[in-house]
Amino acid sequence: MEPVSNIQKWALITGALGGIGRALVSEFVEHGYQVIATDLNNSCKTLNNVHFLQLDLDAFVLDEAYAAEFYSKISRITAHKGISTLINNAAVQILADCSQLSRKQWQTSLNVNLTAPFFLSQLFTDDLVANKGAIVNISSIHATLTKKEFVAYATTKAALSSMTRNMVLDLGNRVRINAIEPAAIATDMLKAGFDGKEEQYKRLEMFHPLGRIGTPKEVAKLACFLSSDDAGFVQGACISASGGIHGCLSDPL
Template sequence: MQTLCSKNRWALITGALGGIGRALVNEFTNAGYKIVATDINDDFDMPENIHFVQLDLEKLVIDEVYANEFYYKVNKITHGTGISTLVNNAAVQILANTRVITRKQWSTSFNVNLSAPFFLSQMFINDLESNSGSIVNISSIHATQTKKQFVAYATTKAALSAMTRNMVLDIGSRVRVNAIEPAAIATDMLKAGFIGKEELYQRLEMFHPLGRVGTPNEVAKLAVFLSSENAGFVQGACISASGGIQGCLSDPM
């Protein structure tokens, strides 16, 4: 599938300043890719060889002029060669009960978590085809199993996984599209939620059959693999990275 060596290939990574995002940047860099990193935040402290572009994904969905401007920025950075890998990693996790979630919360969830990955994929499809490229969507275990107050987040992730499977029917063989569905990942954000709750964190770890939660690097390494020629026959797959928790019942026994 991939005919160019990785050192001549560009990876576009959204949500690059988050825990998984930073791991993605590091792992794709280690694999020899050149990186265009995006995030809604502009607290940029990445290495100088990373090309950072601030990006508001919700605005990209709503404002076509803004979206086109972003495309031309990326095209200029890649000197017209275009990207060969798109990693749709950025997401918002708005927690609210079905009874009280607002229209704004619902629409923001869908704009960032689902519509932005779709329109970015559409926007760069010609570049990806020219480079025999790959799209990797970072979905979630919530695509299939979720819990209270996750109705918006879980619905967007279920749709993102479905989009991954369905998009390949239109795209065909020139671009591979796959998704990763991680369970709990030990990002700084996750750990911050358990400060002073060490026993609960240990219970979370032990609930996973592997006895621990995942690491951002494990998700990132899987994304690099899915973008490589070694995964040349992997198409339209939604791969669980759950440490086995996907097969567990939440049973008081």
């Protein structure tokens, strides 16, 4: 897909300072978008065609006035043109055994990973309809395949993928909505978790049929495609980006 020349299309990307988030911002800018990049953490960086906003998704979910003020900020930034793409990328990954998970941990997981994407989609529906826009939810392989202590994260991602499919029935042909379900992606956070564990990292790579894990840019390129007119007939899809690992049986024998 060739970069577009019209820079008046606006993309709103949450979780923009993480590994996948940074790749999303760069990819959409490369394809001619003006990007509103949000994150819980503030950023002092200034980039061409990128507007940074701090966004607390917990507060966004719980405080309607906070959400309304956020919408007003976006409206002012876009000169009331509104966004044409919403990328729900932000997520928290709280790991705990189901017998130990606290109510706060459970509710935070739901707020950030599921409820915020829903209400962001609802808040910007009119803008997206007016701009013939698209929503891309960054879900996870954990929506269908998970492991111990991932119950909160996996449950929210399964619900996010389900929400993606179900919202289609209400949105119809007005707004396209799709999800990406990545497996292991080579973010700084993932690499830091394998610091000093090079052999384990190599085993993780080789367990993927492609012989490697994914890159943030590959996820970003797929999100950019799903936001484009080239993906015009793709609606309500939850697309695996797993390097084939979603087909692997983990068999001890």
